[in-house]
Amino acid sequence: MTTDTSPEAQPAAPQQSSLSTAAARNLASTTKSAPQMQEITSRWLLRMLPWVETKGGTYRVNRRLSYTVGDGRIEFIQNGGDVRVIPRELGELALLRGFENEEVLTALAGRCVQRDFRAGEVLVERGSPAERIHLIAHGRVSQTSVGKYGDEVAVAVLADGDRFGENALLDADAD
Numbered sequence: 458m459t460t461d462t463s464p465e466a467q468p469a470a471p472q473q474s475s476l477s478t479a480a481a482r483n484l485a486s487t488t489k490s491a492p493q494m495q496e497i498t499s500r501w502l503l504r505m506l507p508w509v510e511t512k513g514g515t516y517r518v519n520r521r522l523s524y525t526v527g528d529g530r531i532e533f534i535q536n537g538g539d540v541r542v543i544p545r546e547l548g549e550l551a552l553l554r555g556f557e558n559e560e561v562l563t564a565l566a567g568r569c570v571q572r573d574f575r576a577g578e579v580l581v582e583r584g585s586p587a588e589r590i591h592l593i594a595h596g597r598v599s600q601t602s603v604g605k606y607g608d609e610v611a612v613a614v615l616a617d618g619d620r621f622g623e624n625a626l627l628d629a630d631a632d
Contacts, residue, residue, distance in 0.1 A: 530618030533594045540594045542566040550590070551623055581622070590622040 476484070525532075531546045544562040547553050556562065569592065574580060580591065580598065591598075597616050604610035615621060 531592050531620060532618060533592075535594070540571050542569045542592060550620070587622050587624055590620060592620045593617060 526545055526548055529549060531549050532543050533546075534541045534543060544559065544566040547562050547565055548556055553562070553565075571594075574596075581587070583602065593615055595617055597614055598619075598621070599614050600612040600621065601609050602612050
C-alpha cells in the first residue's frame with residue numbers, strides 16, 4: 458500500500474473559527490435599546506402626535522413674520538415673485554436710523570420699486586451720478602474698481618439685505 462504525500466492529496470484540516478457559534482449568533486442578531494434622549498427625539502414626537510390616514514391633501518406651514526431691526530441688514534416680505542420692503546427695516550439706512558414714524562416709513566417702503574436683473578448685468582458704472590439707492594432682496598452684487606495696473610479688481614460682494622447708493626440720499630451731487 459502506498460500513500461501519496463503531496464500537498465494536494467492531504468485532507469483539508471478543519472478550519473478553526475475565531476468565534477464560537479454562540480458568539481456568532483450574538484453578533485448576527487440585533488439588540489435595540491431605548492434612546493438616551495427619548496423626550497427630544499423625533500420618534501417620541503411621532504408617537505405622541507395624533508396621526509390620521511389621508512389619501513391626499515396639502516401641507517401648510519404656518520409662518521410668523523419676525524425681523525430684527527438693528528442687525529445691519531434690510532429684510533423683505535416675499536410672496537411668490539413679489540418682494541416688498543418691511544417699513545421698519547428702512548431704519549437700517551444711515552439717514553433713517555432711529556426714525557420711528559411708522560406712517561412715513563410705510564410711505565417710503567411703498568415707493569420702493571422692484572427691479573430684476575440678469576447675471577452679469579451692470580447696475581451702476583463708476584463716475585455716473587447716483588440717482589437711487591439699491592436694496593438687495595435676493596442675489597449677489599459685485600462691486601469692482603479699476604486696479605493699480607488698469608485691471609478690474611473686486612472691492613466687495615453684497616448679498617441679501619445689503620444696499621448701496623446711500624450717498625444718493627445724502628448728497629444730490631453724489632457719484
